[in-house]
Amino acid sequence: MQKTDTKSNGYPKSIGYIIANEGAERFSFYGMRSILATFLVFHFFNPSLNPALQVTAEAKANETTHFFVSLAYALPFVGGLMADWFFGKYKVIMYVSLVYCLGHLCLALFDHDLEKFKYGLILIAIGAGGIKSCVSANLGDQFTTHNKHLVSKVYGWFYFSINAGSVLYTILIPLIYDRFGAKWAFGIPGILMALATIIFFLGRKTYVNVPPSGVNKNNFVFISIYALFNFRDKQKNQSLLDVAKRKFDHQKVEDVKTVYNVLAVFAFIPIFWALWDQNLSEWVLQATKMDRHILGINLLPEQIQTVNPFFLLVFIPIFNYWLYPFLDKNGLKTTPLRRIGAGLILLALSFVIIALIQSRIDAGEHPSIWWQILAYAILAAAEVLVSITGLEYAYTQASKSMKSTMIAIWLLTTALGNLFTALVNRSISNGGFFAQFKGADYYWFFIGLLCFFIIVYLFVSPRIKVREMVLGASN
Template sequence: MSSTSTETEVIKSDKYPAAIPYIIGNEAAERFSFYGMRAILPIFLVAQFFNPTGNPALQTVAEAKSNAQVHIFVALAYATPMIGAALADWFFGKYKVILYVSIIYCIGHLFLALYDTDLQWFGYGLTLIAVGAGGIKSCVSANVGDQFDKSNEHLMSKVYGWFYFAINSGSVLSNYFIPELYKNYGASVAFGVPGILMALATLIFWLGRKKYVIVPPTGFKPDFAKLKEGFSATGRVLLVFAFIPLFWAMWDQNLSEWILQAGKLDLELWKGHTILSGQVQLANPVFLVSFLPVFTYVIYPNLEKLGVKVTPLRKIGVGLALTGLSFVIIAQIQDKIDAGGHPSVWNQILGYLILAWGEILVWVTCLEYAYTNSPKFMKSIMGAIGLLTVALGNFLVALMNESISKGGYFAQYTGASYYWFFVKLMAIELIIFILVSKFIKEKRYVGED
């Protein structure tokens, strides 16, 4: 063997980076805070501000106002990652941005707990949480990838899977306990506990400060050769991400529209055991936590053994189809509600199961795709571009609900027709994705010097 080949040979390692437990612990606690707050947000907005008397004549408009508010909040939370990513990649580094912006995040939670009867100040709290959650969002996922090099990059897919597992573990716990706290102790306690968990998340992150592989900021230097490479990478990834806003426009309804729909269902799981409408969404993270290992360690490897190449684009395509199928189920449920029925909550739980499969195939894949297909100086930026798809999808749904609340064009899409509208959109998008995906090429950037 020549000296050149020896020098370039990479010795594989099965040792995970030392910082991973701190990153995953931080993510689990932070997601508890975020999803715990969201678990009761649409119900709270209707009951506290938009229809406090429970007038049936006002309910449709009140729900549309609540949905619009929730989706605007989510849109802001997923638009600000671009700012956080730029600050991290070019000026301060990921560690400082995550740590200091997390403090803003904690203050936002404090506002929700203190001002649960004042819509204006409650709104300020939502804004601070959106800025905090968004400011760290792309940095945290990119920080996972920074811990790897050429020797252990083969472990990255598994760690991103466990990273997403942590997200949904926090979500499982919060989706169960926060609605219970809201019912038994009121809004201030129910919004306060997520704030405590965000403070814990910040502490966990700080405790791992000596374990991280810290990639220093590159500075904002207009290197035209790098910019050309960056624009090329951005173009490839954007071609994929162009199909993701509709996925998020539909997915995020399980934390707003689906919760409000659950209030009209028969919520008895079995004889003598009824759950709260805000707890039905617990099904999504439970299914995610349960099926992530199944997809990672069973389905994907066995498909490969059968000769079926499991590519990122194939995962995304199947995930989009499953997302559309979940909405077929929700639309059929709404058809029965509109006819005066009270379908079993188990019908909606089936919708959550299929939506979870779609999410695993679409978004877990996109997290890794955004990192591996972007050069070193654009890792966080590319992650933020992925998160902008969430913002765009939620912004479109917010506009639609705003139109409904004001009797505009989309007021014709209420009840079941609202959900069937999205089913049709996804069917059209899926056909286009199948046609375009064959022309999309990959270029991986992992463990660069």
């Protein structure tokens, strides 16, 4: 029996439902987020457009936005556990999708009630967080040994749907917000989320549903906590985690060690997201004060974000198929750790441009939006170097049983970065320590903090042990 099944080149019937669901869900999430910061400023925190209140209003809007993003990226860890241990992926996706829809409904209905509007944001964060941890894994579950060679192509379409949604939301939703108001601008993403839920439900009979496995005690959290509370039992020449071998599976303990090796790199990632996510809030608010005339078109400030996914789609093939091979061929090996370091440096450069733009705005000028587009281009290059490489690094360095854990921890780095930025903006809005960093000084503070991390990274990264692991080696 050397021949493969005749259906080996056929895609599972469930794939169309899953990809359509993801595209609609991403449109709904990023659609509402594209206008969130400006909406909060002009509808809740400074509706009278009082110049004396603008700094505080923007800080409050940024605080709310970053807390929302932090919650959305912290909850996938919980959603993943609920799916794997208790309910299965289908039920979690279905249930939290309903919560998701309710959150969008709150945004559309309570666009003049801040407290109830925030409840809507919390519900959306719960929905987005629960879905994020399950959808991509559910996609992989649909394949068998007969058609697993099609997985990479399907994931390509999966991520294409995400980027397509990203481009559409940044063009359409700000335009709807400008012409028809907040109710429609928040309502349409809600309709898309309802559509995503219906599409997912319609495919229910086609899915391969992997049943929940129950609570697995041989996991990263349980092993780490046990080792921490029993550190006194550590023997000479043992690592702290070896203590856990008395109670847990020995191989699982060794697998947990691979996670901590990756965490040495991940410790530098939250600062990346603390700055990166400002392009969807602080940068948008900055764009409101700039000359946005491009090729005879006066763009809305929220629409400038469209260039980010555009640059990503351009840079990803350039980096993978030209830049990396060119540098490797000429003796400068582009290891994952070097790519991440270069990405952090480019991130700092993009924020230097933003800080210089802000200095001109502080002086009463209206600089061209082309300068911010340049910053977006450099930011996209940094994202390719750090975000894509970081996730690849996590996969190749962690053992097979810990790859799902690494996805959750990777998403937590985004949550931590946004939490820090939210707390900085809370301090500013309350007149606290960070209130001294006004205008361009705000960006220079983050640049200085990032430069500190870069210096530490350049010292630490050469000393990080890199494990030569192949993705499929343990399959």
